[in-house]
Amino acid sequence: MALAPTVSIDGRGGAGRGQQRFAPLNSWPDNVSLDKARRLLWPIKQKYGQKISWADLFILAGNVALENSGFRTFGFGAGREDVWEPDLDVNWGDEKAWLTHRHPEALAKAPLGATEMGLIYVNPEGPDHSGEPLSAAAAIRATFGNMGMNDEETVALIAGGHTLGKTHGAAAASHVGADPEAAPIEAQGLGWASSYGSGVGADAITSGLEVVWTQTPTQWSNYFFENLFKYEWVQTRSPAGAIQFEAVDAPDIIPDPFDPSKKRKPTMLVTDLTLRFDPEFEKISRRFLNDPQAFNEAFARAWFKLTHRDMGPKARYIGPEVPKEDLIWQDPLPQPLYQPTQEDIINLKAAIAASGLSISEMVSVAWASASTFRGGDKRGGANGARLALAPQRDWDVNAVAARVLPVLEEIQKTTNKASLADIIVLAGVVGIEQAAAAAGVSISVPFAPGRVDARQDQTDIEMFSLLEPIADGFRNYRARLDVSTTESLLIDKAQQLTLTAPEIDGTGWRDACAGNQTLTAARKRCLYRQTGRAQH
Numbered sequence: 001m002a003l004a005p006t007v008s009i010d011g012r013g014g015a016g017r018g019q020q021r022f023a024p025l026n027s028w029p030d031n032v033s034l035d036k037a038r039r040l041l042w043p044i045k046q047k048y049g050q051k052i053s054w055a056d057l058f059i060l061a062g063n064v065a066l067e068n069s070g071f072r073t074f075g076f077g078a079g080r081e082d083v084w085e086p087d088l089d090v091n092w093g094d095e096k097a098w099l100t101h102r103h104p105e106a107l108a109k110a111p112l113g114a115t116e117m118g119l120i121y122v123n124p125e126g127p128d129h130s131g132e133p134l135s136a137a138a139a140i141r142a143t144f145g146n147m148g149m150n151d152e153e154t155v156a157l158i159a160g161g162h163t164l165g166k167t168h169g170a171a172a173a174s175h176v177g178a179d180p181e182a183a184p185i186e187a188q189g190l191g192w193a194s195s196y197g198s199g200v201g202a203d204a205i206t207s208g209l210e211v212v213w214t215q216t217p218t219q220w221s222n223y224f225f226e227n228l229f230k231y232e233w234v235q236t237r238s239p240a241g242a243i244q245f246e247a248v249d250a251p252d253i254i255p256d257p258f259d260p261s262k263k264r265k266p267t268m269l270v271t272d273l274t275l276r277f278d279p280e281f282e283k284i285s286r287r288f289l290n291d292p293q294a295f296n297e298a299f300a301r302a303w304f305k306l307t308h309r310d311m312g313p314k315a316r317y318i319g320p321e322v323p324k325e326d327l328i329w330q331d332p333l334p335q336p337l338y339q340p341t342q343e344d345i346i347n348l349k350a351a352i353a354a355s356g357l358s359i360s361e362m363v364s365v366a367w368a369s370a371s372t373f374r375g376g377d378k379r380g381g382a383n384g385a386r387l388a389l390a391p392q393r394d395w396d397v398n399a400v401a402a403r404v405l406p407v408l409e410e411i412q413k414t415t416n417k418a419s420l421a422d423i424i425v426l427a428g429v430v431g432i433e434q435a436a437a438a439a440g441v442s443i444s445v446p447f448a449p450g451r452v453d454a455r456q457d458q459t460d461i462e463m464f465s466l467l468e469p470i471a472d473g474f475r476n477y478r479a480r481l482d483v484s485t486t487e488s489l490l491i492d493k494a495q496q497l498t499l500t501a502p503e504i505d506g507t508g509w510r511d512a513c514a515g516n517q518t519l520t521a522a523r524k525r526c527l528y529r530q531t532g533r534a535q536h
Contacts, residue, residue: 006120007310009146009466011376012090014310015080018055022086027179027191030119032206035180035190055080059307069164071220071296074304077317089495124209124269131235131243133273137281140274148309148329148463153302155275155284160299162213162272163224166257169210169240170203171196202258208240211267212254225289227266228276245273305329312378328460333384333452337419340449344417345426351411352423352430357404359431365404366428367475368397372467375498380467384454385421391465397477421451469493
């Protein structure tokens with residue numbers, strides 16, 4: 001669960017590449033002792049080798065843990081590919097100090113997932129260790145919202161994650177050594193060595209909190225909600241000094257994890273009580289209290305979404321446990337209706353060429369359709385023709401679509417030989433070939449058909465709105481001036497599109513070949529660079 005939430009609103013991060021093995025994730029304060037957990041998985045990885053990636057193994061281990069507790073998961077899709085060095089493309093935020101709070105409103109201006117540096121979710125003691133449950137609501141919504149979760153999914157994930165297990169805060173953090181990246185070489189990749197007692201079990205120190213939520217911490221139950229609403233809570237501190245809450249009117253009903261002769265009062269995190277005292281979270285929590293099956297279903301689906309939403313289309317999933325149901329956050333697509341032949345493609349190109357559209361319009365609409373692609377979470381792109389749907393058709397940067405799409409839609413309806421998605425891309429092909437001919441260069445741009453047209457009901461408007469570019473240097477477009485430099489935004493866009501350095505240099509074709517440069521010599525330079533490159 002610690003890896004999947006690192007996904008950010010720009011599609012980077014997440015569980016898809018096994019990055020928890022590398023800095024900075026392997027040393028985040030929220031990931032204390034996961035270095036040991038990864039070592040426990042090593043014999044399995046060693047046995048199966050390349051048959052399973054580390055990224056898949058981490059998520060599968062989470063599913064197995066839930067299933068061993070008696071919970072029925074929604075499914076599992078393999079297919080994540082490991083990387084072998086730290087991410088350089090993810091903006092984790094300012095790393096000058098751990099656990100520094102970012103105001104939730106600030107998250108809208110940057111693609112950051114968590115509200116505090118070094119955390120995968122929120123500070124369990126409240127923003128800036130405030131100890132105030134209500135003050136945490138905004139941070140919770142901001143963080144989980146950046147992972148694509150609504151209020152119901154947020155409540156389900158928090159409660160589900162706290163139905164099992166415990167936190168560890170046996171003593172002060174001063175007993176804990178350096179994280180893996182800061183530990184000496186003889187630690188061999190391990191970190192957080194503890195000098196307190198045995199350092200494990202009853203002596204373990206991770207978050208500094210000492211909370212056991214339920215009477216059955218290794219078995220799935222609805223005790224989290226039952227305890228949350230049954231008792232009144234008083235603020236207290238863990239042995240490590242962290243702020244938490246204890247049920248003031250409860251008997252000792254929680255078994256001590258390490259001494260069967262002892263029992264404790266129920267305890268909760270500050271942010272757990274947010275689910276009771278925030279009005280909207282409280283409504284959902286009470287519904288789950290009274291309907292455990294609804295809670296189980298909500299958590300199963302939210303967990304699957306959390307651990308799979310950065311994998312891209314469902315077609316990328318592998319294995320026998322892939323759910324049959326199509327989910328809106330997977331950006332589902334219909335089955336292909338067309339199989340255009342080479343003759344069909346030739347005729348379509350002729351129809352597009354005779355439509356009266358300019359070179360600029362044809363190339364621009366194709367770029368607008370394709371350039372939403374994000375290599376991080378495999379969302380966006382030309383397949384689906386979502387340029388013709390809300391919200392993309394209404395973006396300022398896509399103003400050309402209002403003029404061009406009706407023409408291409410008429411060609412699609414009249415010929416009925418290809419999807420609109422294919423025709424949009426084919427228009428870009430025609431535009432580039434016409435620009436080349438105008439400059440005295442004869443080229444044939446490769447084209448592969450097979451795209452389909454998504455429906456509006458297959459498109460999550462809120463989540464697709466996150467794909468709207470604040471800048472696109474390839475279109476000389478910038479919506480805001482308050483974020484980053486123009487140059488860095490250009491490189492960021494290119495990286496999202498998975499372009500190499502030579503390809504970045506070559507994509508000047510969009511401006512030069514679309515008519516934004518009028519000098520024939522400029523077009524010739526562009527086209528000579530681009531011969532054979534423009535594949536969509």
